[in-house]
Amino acid sequence: MIETVLDIQTIRKDFPILNREVNGKPLVYLDNAATSQTPQQVIDVIVDYYQNYNANIHRGVHALSQEATDKYEQARQKIQKHFNAGKGYEIIFTSGTTHGINLVANGFSSLLKKGDEILVSAMEHHSNIVPWQMLCERTGAVLKVIPMNEEGELLMDEYSKLLSERTKLVFCNHISNALGTINPIEEIIEKAHAVNAAVLIDGAQAAPHVKADMQALDVDFYTVSAHKMCGPTGVGALYGKEEWLNKLPPYQGGGEMIAEVTFEKTTYADLPHKFEAGTPNICGGIAFGAALDYMNAIGFDAIAAYEHELLEYATEQLLSIEGLRIYGTAKHKTSVISFNIGGIHPYDIGTILDKLGIAVRTGHHCAQPIMDFYKIPGTVRASFSFYNTKEEADALVSGVERARNMLL
Incomplete structure (x- = not known):
C-alpha cells in the first residue's frame, strides 16, 4: 500500500x-457523504462577503453591486474550469443537485410524449427517482430500471438490452451515496448516445472525490452540490450542453431570467440567466468557488x-x-x-x-x-x-x- x-x-x-x-x-x-465540513479559508470568504460587499448582483451601478457581481461570475468561471465545461454559460447556479435534476425534469415535460422511455439505475438517490416519476405522470413516458447485483454493481448487459429508439433519457449517479459504487458512466453515456438519448449524471457524491471532465465524458447534464465538497449548503451547479439548455424552457419565472416583459409577452434572457430567476445565493456561489480553490490546492x-x-x-x-x-x-x-x-x-x-x-x-x-x-x-x-x-x-x-x- x-x-x-x-x-x-x-x-x-x-x-x-x-x-x-x-x-x-x-x-x-x-458523515461526509451527507455533508462535508468547511475549512476556515471558505468561512473567511463567507464572512468577508457579508462584512464588506454584501449587495445584489447584475444591473447595479454602485460599487458594492459591481464587486459582488464580479466575484459571483468569477466563481462561475472557477466551476467551468474545474469541470472543464466548454462555455461559462453552460454552468447554471442552483440550490443544489436536487434543484438541478428538477430543472432538467421540468424542461423535458415539453419534449417527451406518451410511450417514450426513460432509464434510471437501481441505485439512485430519491432525488434522482422522484422527479422522473413525476415527469412520467405528466407526459405518459415509461420509467425503466437498470438492475444491480449483490455487489452493488449495475448489470451493464441488462442496460444494453433496455436501450432502444424509444429511450429518450438516461439518469445515473456517478457514485452511489449508499454503497460507494463508482458507476461506469463513460460506457453508460456512450451507449445512450448511440440511440440518441440524452444523459444526466448525478455527480453529488462524485464531486468530492474525483474531478469529472465534461468534455471528456461528453455528458449532456451533470449536477453537483457545494456542501459535499467543503462549500456551504444551499448552492450547487448544473452543467448542461448549450444545445440542450437552449431547448429547455425556463424552470422558474421572475427577475433576472427575462430580456423584456410586457403584459402581453415576455422574452427570456440568454444563458445562463434564463435558468437563474430571482436573487441567487450570492455568498454561497462565491464560497463554492473558494471551496474549489481549496480542494484543488490540495x-x-x-x-x-x-x-x-x-x-x-x-x-x-x-x-x-x-x-x-x-x-x-x-x-x-x-x-x-x-x-x-x-x-x-x-x-x-x-x-x-x-x-x-x-x-x-x-x-x-x-x-x-x-x-x-x-x-x-x-x-x-x-x-x-x-x-x-x-x-x-x-x-x-x-x-x-x-x-x-x-x-x-
Whole structure:
C-alpha cells in the first residue's frame, strides 16, 4: 500500500469544527457523504462577503453591486474550469443537485410524449427517482430500471438490452451515496448516445472525490452540490450542453431570467440567466468557488489516493468484527462503507456511536430501493473524507465493537 503524501494534521487545522467535542469525546466526523465540513479559508470568504460587499448582483451601478457581481461570475468561471465545461454559460447556479435534476425534469415535460422511455439505475438517490416519476405522470413516458447485483454493481448487459429508439433519457449517479459504487458512466453515456438519448449524471457524491471532465465524458447534464465538497449548503451547479439548455424552457419565472416583459409577452434572457430567476445565493456561489480553490490546492489525485487508503484500512478493520456485513463491495468504489451487524437495527448502533462522539449516518440514505433489494431497513454508513485519519477509523471500529457487545 502506498502511504499518503498529504499532511493530514496540517489539513485538519483548517477545519475548526474538528476541534470540538461531542458528549465529552473528541468529534470523529464520518458523515461526509451527507455533508462535508468547511475549512476556515471558505468561512473567511463567507464572512468577508457579508462584512464588506454584501449587495445584489447584475444591473447595479454602485460599487458594492459591481464587486459582488464580479466575484459571483468569477466563481462561475472557477466551476467551468474545474469541470472543464466548454462555455461559462453552460454552468447554471442552483440550490443544489436536487434543484438541478428538477430543472432538467421540468424542461423535458415539453419534449417527451406518451410511450417514450426513460432509464434510471437501481441505485439512485430519491432525488434522482422522484422527479422522473413525476415527469412520467405528466407526459405518459415509461420509467425503466437498470438492475444491480449483490455487489452493488449495475448489470451493464441488462442496460444494453433496455436501450432502444424509444429511450429518450438516461439518469445515473456517478457514485452511489449508499454503497460507494463508482458507476461506469463513460460506457453508460456512450451507449445512450448511440440511440440518441440524452444523459444526466448525478455527480453529488462524485464531486468530492474525483474531478469529472465534461468534455471528456461528453455528458449532456451533470449536477453537483457545494456542501459535499467543503462549500456551504444551499448552492450547487448544473452543467448542461448549450444545445440542450437552449431547448429547455425556463424552470422558474421572475427577475433576472427575462430580456423584456410586457403584459402581453415576455422574452427570456440568454444563458445562463434564463435558468437563474430571482436573487441567487450570492455568498454561497462565491464560497463554492473558494471551496474549489481549496480542494484543488490540495489536489484531487492526492485526495483520491488517500481516501482509497482510508477505505481499504477501515474495511479490513471492520470486517474483523464478528457478524458484520458490508453492503456495496464493488470493485470500483469510493470511501463509503455501509454495514450492519446481525439483527441489530442500524439506528441503535448509530446512537451508541454518537455517545462516543462518532458521527455516522443511519437509515436508508434516501435510497430505499437499494435497501429493498437487500431486504434490510437500512444500514450504518461511515463515509470518509481527506481530513479523516486512520486513528478515527480505529475509533469507529472500537465503537462498533462496543455497540455490538452491548446490543447482542
